[in-house]
Amino acid sequence: xxxxxxxxxFNGNAEEAFTFYKSVFGGEFGKITRFKDIASAEFPVPxxxxxxxxxxxxxxxxxxxxxxxxxxxxxxxxxNENRSKIAVTAESKEEADRIxxxxxxxxxxxxxxxxxxxxxxxxxxxxxxGIEWTVDFDPKYKGNI
Numbered sequence: 001x002x003x004x005x006x007x008x009x010f011n012g013n014a015e016e017a018f019t020f021y022k023s024v025f026g027g028e029f030g031k032i033t034r035f036k037d038i039a040s041a042e043f044p045v046p047x048x049x050x051x052x053x054x055x056x057x058x059x060x061x062x063x064x065x066x067x068x069x070x071x072x073x074x075x076x077x078x079x080n081e082n083r084s085k086i087a088v089t090a091e092s093k094e095e096a097d098r099i100x101x102x103x104x105x106x107x108x109x110x111x112x113x114x115x116x117x118x119x120x121x122x123x124x125x126x127x128x129x130g131i132e133w134t135v136d137f138d139p140k141y142k143g144n145i
Contacts (some may be wrong), residue, residue, distance in 0.1 A: 002099060007087035007134055008067040011076050014053040021058055021065060030057035030064070031118060035071070038117040048072070055118055064089070066134075085124070085132040089141075093121050096137040103127050103135075 010017060015032075022029065036050035052069035066087050070076070090096035100113045106128035113123025113135060120138035127133060 002091065002095060003063060003089045005064040005066055005087040005089055007085040008065070009070050009084065010053075010067055012052055012069050012072075014056055014067045014069045018053075018056050018058055018065075018067060025058065025060050025065075027059050030059065032056045033118045035069075046073075085134050087134045087136060090135060090137040093137050096121055096123075096135050100125070100135040103133055 008014075008017075018029065032053065033055040034050065035045045035052050035054045038054060039045040039050070049069075049071050052071070054068055056067050058065045064087075088099055090099055096113060100123045104123075104125040104127065107125050109123070109125045110132075111122070111124040113121065116122035116136075119140075120136050122134065122136045124132070124134045
């Protein structure tokens, strides 16, 4: 059975917000990936973006709160729209493909489902109703990010 986890976009203060959430919920962060961690010739990262969060997770019960900072080149996040995505964590690659392909039909794929820089199988899209989704499978966590 798939799980659904909130995924929040921030304008450069994801780490600050997650430190606050951690103070409320407790627990420990999962792996924190900064943009500098994935920088390469194919994906250059400006110095001003290097320490921003590309992905951060905080376990909350059986679910996960997930976030990133949106790079300045993509524009500021409108806090009244496009602020969040629904993150689905699949129990297998096959389930991830089924969910990704089903929900993205008629929509706009933002990141095709494939192996990600942080080690999971990941894809991102906006469905035909304008809702933003991510689908993720990480065999290390057997369906839990």
